[in-house]
Amino acid sequence: MSTTIHKVEQQFANLVRSYRKQHIGKGPEKIKVSFHGTWAIAYMNGSLSPVEKFIAQTEEGxxxxxxxxxxMVKQLYEKVRPSDLEELVGAKFLKLFADINVEDDEAISIFIFDKPIDRL
Known part of the structure; x- marks a missing residue:
């Protein structure tokens, strides 16, 4: 992998952290991003706040x-376009797939763009 791609993946990770901190109140403590075709895959740890961890102790929580x-995170990205991510990778953001393992505080988000982003 080229050094340029690695640097852009790190910049992408920083933007994701910043976006989530701004719009959700807490960004992930650790984030690793890798580009594959039209996808940016972000693997995150430490996204949950102490209050969310407390609430999650019950099944309903x-x-x-x-x-x-x-x-709600997917809806947020639909409403508030991640234009800084689009600008960084030079492609239009189409949709987000997201999941979280609440017990382990691990999350994954797959950002889908309109053209390949792994050839920067």
């Missing part, structure tokens, strides 16, 4: 946190 961190 767990479901609520999972829903907020998957469905």
């Amino acid at each position: 767990h479901t609520m946190i999972w829903q907020a961190r998957t469905q």
Whole structure:
């Protein structure tokens, strides 16, 4: 992998962290991004706040946190376009797939763009 791609993946990770911190209140502590074709895959640890961890101790709370961190995050990206991500990779953002393992505080987001981003 070229050094340029690695640097852009790191910049992408920083932008994702910043976006989530700004719009959700807490960004992930660790994030690793890799580009594959039209996808940017972000693997994250440490996204949940202490309050979310507390709420997740019950089954109902767990479901609520999972829903907020998957469905609501996808809706956020639909409403507030990640134009800084688009500018960085030179492609239009189309959609986001997201999931989180609440127990382990691990999340994955797959950003789909309109053209390949792994050939920067």
